[in-house]
Amino acid sequence: MSDLFDTPGKPQPEAPRPLADRLRPRALSEVIGQSHVLGPDGPLGAMLTANSLSSLILWGPPGVGKTTIARLLAHESDLAFVQISAIFTGVPDLRKVFETAKIRRQNGGKGTLLFVDEIHRFNKAQQDGFLPYMEDGTILLVGATTENPSFELNAALLSRAQVIILERLNLIDLELLAQRAEKDLNRQLPLNGDAREALIEMADGDGRALLNLIEQIAAWKLDKPLDRAQLSTRLMRRASKYDKSGEEHYNLISALHKSVRGSDPDAALYWFARMLEGGEDPRFLARRITRMAVEDIGLADPQAQAICLESWNTYERLGSPEGELALAQALVYLALAPKSNAVYTAYKAARAAARETGSEPPPLHIRNAPTKLMKEIGYGAGYAYDHDAEDSFSGQNYFPDAMKRPIYYNPPERGFERELKKRIDYFVKLRSKRNAT
Template sequence: MNTDSTPLPERVRPRVLDDVIGQRKLIGPSGALRRAVESGRLPSMILWGPPGVGKTTLALLLAEAVKRPFIALSAINSGVKEIREVLSRPGGLFSPVVFIDEIHRFNKSQQDALLGAVEKGQITLIGATTENPSFEVNSALLSRCQVYVLEGLNREELIQLIDRAIAQDTFLQSKRITVESYDALLRLSGGDGRKLLNLLELVASAHVSADPLIITDEGVTAVAQQNIARYDKSGEQHYDIISAFIKSLRGSDPNAALYWMARMIVAGEDPVFIARRMLIMASEDIGNANPTAMIMASEAVQAIRSIGMPEGRIILSQVAVYLATSPKSNASYVAIDEAIALAEQTAHLPVPLHLRNAPTKLMKEIGYGKEYQYAHGYEGNFALQNFLPDELKGRRLYDPGHNAREAEIRRSLQKWWGDWYGY
């Protein structure tokens, strides 16, 4: 039994930069952070990377390397008050390194509270985040910080982490551990070094026999009980997986779409979020190639709100398969973006007089509404006339897609506007 209450990741935390596993591009001989340390000038920075790759360790070791005081705050339980308390402390010979874990959880006012101190060099800020700082750190603070991207640990590095812990930690040494297979440890920890070490300690603690501990995949799985999906509902994984899901729908692959959607469901993603993204996709990528797709997706949003999960998974599956196997067209999406770009360039153009509203006698006298042809007064409910500013006459924005439904639309447009718009 381990009598030390300090978690294993803390017990085996590296004490110098050279002992850090991974991140060679940053802290290797020619790495940017290594050069900063050697120059003695540590910039304010954001360390962006997945969980368990050593962001906290790097921050601590960087401060120690340049012999600066280190103050750690967590964005989970710190606010503007705590920030101001840190900033109000008397300054010593060297400005402190203020480390803020999960800085993406700070709101704008909390981030703004750091601006002046960072700008004046009162502190060196090191923020850690699992989320894209472009989305979650306000631009004013981001412009005052260097962003360093930390890479996930690869298989060899994770194995090195396990082996070093077994060799260094007294408690693990007492278990006389032999690793028969690393696969379950790596799989269940999802590449998170902290989670990996915690799982290793959990497996060691569960071994009460006097015999040496042989780590097997079956034994690790039995102790862990279940594989916890590596998915941060507000982090980059969130955006990556929803992106893979939408691209699979757009690419007409129901199998991949179901897989990525299942990843989100297993991780506890909000099912309404999934349904709403399918609604957007139904219009953006299917559109008038199959107008029913948008109705299906819209109904899915309402149905999920009504019945929730787990039954909602069936509705999500049905709609995902329907969207993936529908004909595709982005014609409406392309058309509105082109129309907006044109509108921004030509906002000065007046509305033609015949299209203007004429609620007063004076407006009618000066030509508002004159020569407008009411479509329902003509054969086929159509009258050929210009509906754009005169300078844009004949400018085509909508080009029907190449599918059965929009082929019908194209034929109608050719009949009405063939020469006018070049259909």
């Protein structure tokens, strides 16, 4: 009968370590990807060469090596590595970390690289607490964040640290990582070529996710390699990175809008699908699509706005997923419609002029004159009723008397606005004719 408890002093077998931990690089030269920052001409490579490492903010998606890089920077700079997470660390814990770093520096002259995971989770006061210890050299701060530092970190903290942007791993990087895993496992993954490509795609640029998937596959007892379909039934595809309230939301809606503006229906459909797959509310997309019609197409195609509103109404009646097809149809129509921001530009110019001219009154002849007194002082005097004029056009001035006549709306020779431009030119000629008589 085996003992219920381990015998004191008896050597115990080492617990198995996860594949991601076993493959953790031991030198910066072993890090896969991020050559744009780790190479000799990259910011981190240059810092290490000059032996002048400064505080850093490592910004990038999950699974690209932020923790690993921080640990290796400490090792190559001969600094003590201390790791904390903003999620689990409070003010008392921070005080202990700072005090320990101060003692370490005083006693042995050894500096401390403090790695703060999810640093954007700290509030403003907690972020401010790092500043004096960064300034006096007690710590060299390396913060890691998946969120845009411009939005999430204090300006004071950002001014004392260099932001290093880490990129999601590309397909070549992920394949190299898979080969490194196979070497550690001492066998090939039981996948055919198509299934292997599917596996790399499932990782979606996340090295840690890839290694976790590989670890699952390595545990399967298989008689022959799996194909793509068989792999897909055994593994769930990793959810795409998408935060409906964060930077990714704004990046993708920007890509969608610019694809429509650039008359690329395929790209527009792709970003539309990406946002839906990420869980975006179709009503938000319906609103934004309608905005595109108003802002980027305008009167070049007067039908565009109506089509967007109809597609929105169709979605409200059908719901998901059928109603999303109506939004997709509106999106393709917008992408292929003639583009014009002439009214949008004119509107902004008119608003600017309205602010600049302040309280300039309308000329007397177009003011309202509901009382006898107002008529006596000239309100409405000399107003020409356009329907009674030749061609139903009087050519009178409708701007303030002190204001030089501007031109805000200048339609391009595109779509329906080509016809509107003809009308404008026609009225310009009539106005010149009326004013000359």
